[in-house]
Amino acid sequence: MLIGSTSPNPHRWPKALRHDGRDFLTTAQVARVLGVKTQSVYAYVSRGQLDSVRIAGVRGSLFAVGEVEAFRARTARRPPAGIVERIQTEITLIENDRLYYRGRDATELAWNSDFIDVVEMLWGTTAGTDHRGSMRGVLPPLPPIAGRRVDAIRVMIDLLGAADTHRGDVASDAVAEKAMCVIDAIVEALPVIGHPPRGHDLADRLWSRLSPMAPTPQRVRLLNAALVLLADHDLAAGTIAARVAASARGSVYAVISAGLGAFDGPLHGGATTVAQEFLTAVLADPEGPDHAVAAHLLDEQRLPGCGHVIYRHRDPRAEALIDGLIADGGRRGILTALDAARAGVNGLDRGFVNSDLALAAFALRYRMVDDAAETIFAVARIAGWVAHAIEEYREPRLRFRPEGVYTGIRPAG
Secondary structure (H helix, E strand, C coil): CCCCCCCCCCCCCCCCEEECCEEEEEHHHHHHHHCCCHHHHHHHHHCCCCCCECCCCCCCCEEEHHHHHHHHHHCCCCCCCCCCCCCCCCCEEEECCEEEECCEEHHHHHHHCCHHHHHHHHHCCCCCHHHCCCCCCCCCCCCCCCCCHHHHHHHHHHHHHHHCCCCCCCCHHHHHHHHHHHHHHHHHHCCCCCCCCCCCCHHHHHHCCCCCCCCCHHHHHHHHHHHHHCCCCCCCHHHHHHHHHHHCCCCHHHHHHHHHHHHCCCCCCHHHHHHHHHHHHHHHCCCCHHHHHHHHHHHHCCCCCECCCCCCCCCHHHHHHHHHHHHHCCCHHHHHHHHHHHHHHCCCCCCCECHHHHHHHHHHHCCCCCCHHHHHHHHHHHHHHHHHHHHHCCCCCCCCCCCCCCCCCCCCC
């Protein structure tokens, strides 16, 4: 196709330069046509994917329109180099410092809906409800696993996947059934450390595995709210990893494992444990919370569990959890420590408490195990990863295949 010819889309291509009877595009024009940066065009040339020419009297490299069009056609099925396509999702919206699940305010759902009901809403199916508990007998007795409960959960996921001979079924109802059973099984497999559960709801059963304190209705309601609030958060790192696994048609077990892989670390799931350790140190400071916060800011310039890359002025999840703690009362020192953290970051850019610190305060308030905050986060977020997997299974396979721009040593010759 030549510029100015009888092309069905004559405006798709920028006006080209004419030399020696042929049409040519400049590097900048090629970048516009392909939707990439000029550096990517140079990379295509260095790899031999595009040929450039020089013409006397014209500055810079030129590219024949026909060749650019052929290259564009060859790469039309995947994004340009280094670019991952925008992911369209109907699951979670974060807008104006508010969080919505399928158009419903997550903070309202937290206090008015059971976690499993919210999970079914996120997944868009109730197929898993009738099969809860059906995998408990599949999970073999586990030897003691040193380390965090999240590590034990990862082992459980692998065992459950290995035992499922139909794990490759990615139909929505089958995925929901398997995932519901997974959530149920991993909670049951965690050791009970306190009072036996008062009921059969997931929050009831999880409470007895995290806290030695009695599971009163108000406390269990708070834990249920935390699970709902942390169930999904749009395209966080763990969710991206989960969607990549689903795009490759990995099983729901592979999806959860991929999510846990990205979740593991101090910048994602582990941030809650860092916040819990920080808050513990603040409470233990003999000179008081204000001194502890000021000292930490002097050394680190920031406080764990404060600020957020998405929210600008407030984290609605944190506010909801802290309001619940205030309503339940007890251990006033926890709230005093939170107030000190708030005062310490007041006036700073995005100076507010986020869900990591609020969840840490919740865990400390009820004398939960050291990694309780991270465990709650992981159990909750599995629901979100599965929701995104169900959505991703309906998309074209292997769509996440950006092309690397090689900057290393070129081979000889």
